[in-house]
Amino acid sequence: MVSFSCEVCNDTVIKKKLDQHAQRCRGAYFTCIDCSTTFQGTDYRKHTSCISEAEKYEKGLYKGKNKQQQQPPKPSKQPPAKSTKPKSxxxxxxxxxxxxxxxxxxxxxxxxxxxxxxxxxxxxxxxxxxxxxx
Known part of the structure; x- marks a missing residue:
């Protein structure tokens, strides 16, 4: 689960409790702990994807998710010519x-x-x- 740090009171809060914390902490703005992105106001609600811990700490070894858009298109294979076999x-x-x-x-x-x-x-x-x- 994504955790955020409140920059006003320096408290760590999970995403589903950010709205409650924002009401209690006046002028709160939050920073994502995983990707270190700071969000003003309610911009944190739009933060749906983040780098994983593996990507953050294993930069050289991390392979990431396979995205279909990044894969080069496969050359289409010609179907082999049908050979005429005698009936069974x-x-x-x-x-x-x-x-x-x-x-x-x-x-x-x-x-x-x-x-x-x-x-x-x-x-x-x-x-x-x-x-x-x-």
Whole structure:
């Protein structure tokens, strides 16, 4: 929590009690203990960010927060060209109309990576009001 020092009575007060202290101490103005900034009147209310103790005392070692604005933009990578692979042999075993769940379960029985590949290759289209899975 940010602490302030009253420059009139030299008392240390936390931020949420500054208003009460300002009413008791006539003509009070405050200095932030962390960043040594002096605030006149009620300017201390606007003091929402401050340097941390690590930044203050470990100047050379302090790395700070990573801000997205300071990072250089990453070069966009071109998506790799899609290679045409032969269709999975699992779908050759399907005859007539079968439950999609059963077909996928049978296909991924041995390997979950295979299931992911199958799901990525599935394409759903709507033809004449019917949903077709390719």
């Amino acid at each position: 042999t699992i779908f050759n075993d399907v005859t007539g109309s079968q439950n999609l769940y059963k077909v996928l379960k049978k296909a991924s029985k041995d390997d979950s990576k295979k299931l992911k590949e199958i799901l990525k290759t599935l394409k759903i289209t709507k033809v004449d009001g019917k949903i077709v899975i390719e």
